[in-house]
Amino acid sequence: MAVVLLTTALVIVVALLAAAGAGKLARIDGATYAATLTRAATAFAAVITLAASVTAALAALLT
Template sequence: MAVAVVILTTALVIVVALLAAAGAGKLARMDGATYPAALTRAATTFATVITLAATVTATLTALLS
């Protein structure tokens, strides 16, 4: 049961990160950025969301232990 929760949560975080990255890339393109610049912004957003999720997980783990 616990493994399934971890897998589903991980999948949800990745989907949210991908959606945020796609949104950031689209907004960058609409703002007139070149494709490489838009891809860089999307990659930065993806990495930021993943890092934020890892930080929140580490903090919650420390508080609940």
């Protein structure tokens, strides 16, 4: 149970870092705050979706 919680926390931290990086790069590029939030949210969702896909693939292989 502890491994699941630790892994979940790690994935969320990585997703937040990716979103923050995407937002910072968008602001450096001159995007508006609305566009920056959209890009950050897209990056966050992409990382979470990728983690879910990898989890599903590994679960299928290991069972």
